[in-house]
Amino acid sequence: MDTESVKKIFDTHDGIMRTKELSECGIYYKLLCQLMQDGYVEKIRYGYYQWQDDRSFSEAATIAKLFPDAILCMETALQYYGYTDRTPAAWCLAVDKNSTKSRFDIDYPAIKPFYMQAKLLEIGVESCTIEDISMKIYDRERVICDCLRQMNKMDVEIYNKAIQAYIKDPKKNIPRLMIYAKKLRTEKKVRTTIGVWL
Secondary structure, three states: OOHHHHHHHHHHOOOEEEHHHHHHOOOOHHHHHHHHHOOOEEEEEOOEEEEOOHHHHOHHHHHHHHOOOOEEOHHHHHHHOOOOOOOOOOEEEEEEOOOOHHHHOOOOOOEEEEEEOHHHHOOOEEEEEEOOEEEEEEOHHHHHHHHHHOHHHOOHHHHHHHHHHHHHOOOOOHHHHHHHHHHOOOHHHHHHHOHHHO
16 A cells, blocks of 8 residues: 555544554554654554644644543633633543543653542533634633632642633623532632622
8 A cells, every 4th residue: 555545544533543443444553563663653642643744733623533522621711712822732622531641751842630520521621622622621710710719729829810811801791600600610610709899
């Protein structure tokens, strides 16, 4: 099989394929090793391989492919909404607390999983586009509730800026914030932290 044919196969899988998919498409170990040696393919984590082209440098594409169930949260979501000007050191991903921990053991891109109960995981999920890739993200209100829940673990400056930015945000939705706060048990913190500014 020539390189162009292999590239087309990778293209149909958005540039990232699992070992099983490679075998099903007739790309076996020997050919895979040759492609890696020649610099066409890179192993990104156990059982996952990526075609090396412009897309391969898109962290968002890699995250979306490896963790389709994950939801962008905390500092990653804060940056998306413009609530922080600091670039997070890692992609913050909300995942089911029963997820296999070894899934997140990858060298690149840097990720920081936040494990949550399944019933809380889907509160406030919407979609966004980052680097032309559609991804799941928590909405503004859910992110603020999570910041209040994690305030003792967060950088003080990032936390304070995020709260102030939300208060000034014309797109904020206080009734929705209160609904989430009740479900996430942060009602008291919302009233004492944000209520005073409203």
